[in-house]
Amino acid sequence: MTNNKTSEVPVQDPGADAVSESVIQLIRQHYTLDARRIRRIYAGLGSRNWVVYTPQETYFVKEFISSEDAQKGKRSIEVATHCITSGIASPSTVANRAGEHLTLLEDGGLALFSYVHSDEQIDKFSIDMMAAAGVNLADTHRALSRYTAPGEDETDEWLDMDVAEIVETVDEILGEISKLDQTSEFDEVSRRLLQDRKVQLANYSRLIEPIRILTRGVIHGDYGQKNLIVDDTQCLWVIDFGSADIFLPAYELGRAAFPPENFDHDDWLDRGLSMIKSYALRGALTRQNLVFCARAWLVQLLQSVYGVKQHYLKPHELQEDLDLFWLRRGKATATLFESLEEVEASIERIL
Missing domain, CATH: 3.90.1200.10 (Aminoglycoside phosphotransferase (APH), C-terminal lobe)
Structure with a gap:
């Protein structure tokens, strides 16, 4: 999950991008996580993707930008969960305060996943x-x-x-x-x-x-x-x-x-x-x-x-x-x- 077109914005920065700040606040509101820093990954057309840092762990975040995309995300999580139980390695989702694996918002949604650290030296196409x-x-x-x-x-x-x-x-x-x-x-x-x-x-x-x-x-x-x-x-x-x-x-x-x-x-x-x-x-x-x-x-x-x-x-x-x-x-x-x-x-x- 690495991409050289990323931006990292400390939450404490008064000039932090409004979108980044809103994601931080949503995570704090809906999850029992002390989100401190955020970095956007510029990839994907149905969602905005982020890496969020807490003092304990790092998480991958998908911010769905429409209700339709959020429903697709919910389905995707269900399919991934099935494959995980069948032995396929895939990042697990993090439950929110309500015990749900997708936070539905007024227009969109939010899902948090365990973060998998990639081997940046490997040629995936070898x-x-x-x-x-x-x-x-x-x-x-x-x-x-x-x-x-x-x-x-x-x-x-x-x-x-x-x-x-x-x-x-x-x-x-x-x-x-x-x-x-x-x-x-x-x-x-x-x-x-x-x-x-x-x-x-x-x-x-x-x-x-x-x-x-x-x-x-x-x-x-x-x-x-x-x-x-x-x-x-x-x-x-x-x-x-x-x-x-x-x-x-x-x-x-x-x-x-x-x-x-x-x-x-x-x-x-x-x-x-x-x-x-x-x-x-x-x-x-x-x-x-x-x-x-x-x-x-x-x-x-x-x-x-x-x-x-x-x-x-x-x-x-x-x-x-x-x-x-x-x-x-x-x-x-x-x-x-x-x-x-x-x-x-x-x-x-x-x-």
Whole structure:
């Protein structure tokens, strides 16, 4: 849980940010904790994330910024608690004065978690750590398969995505770029990626057909490097569980095995194969699901213009991060699209 874009504000500072001060006061009001200092972690779109220090302990805090996000947070905590009881390492929640694990506020909510100190020296994307994450994801999927109150099944809606609508959005963004008097490097790279996306989408029906018969099951919803903490004993901790919706576990494996960040490395395929092989050894999915996991992830990448859409149509407060998110995903999409045959043949060989 480290990020170099953080700010630490002592409570005693008369110029402390009002939002930081309000979080401190909420913690003191609703929890039996003597909160002294606070540091914001600039990550996540459905919540504001903080680290809060007391004389005894350090805690991670999620401040949900709407009632809807708070309800999603409540569900996430329930799912995480189930997985913890099934042996998955995940930070435990801290009960408030009323014995509840989520403090509902007038517009939003607050949840406190035990703080896991991460090993800042480790490369989470190394081949060895990818293998460890493969085992961890397989065990997480097994735990989730025993969850007795699964969420919605959104698979059919995803499979029947309107490609023409995606192309229309791509054209709208390209139109916004064409209106610019001067273009930046970001504009030019985005223009090229969007033009390539139209070509890639022309192959969409061929790509998605094998995905339709893959196994459905309960998934984490956002499993990947940013939601994995490696502590100083090399143990993997899973955070930010979703709503335990039913989807394609193969998709989640492909997404975790080939994250956009890995395409910054020449050995991105070896890293992905390391994760898939270790996942396969746990026997959580059939061979067919494993072979097509990268394809399922590619289909999602083709559907998404998240980040660039915000940049040109409705900028977000963390738009700089979203710009990087878009550029990395664009590179990953292009590389995976061009290499899909090699990727699937490689997966076949390791199984």
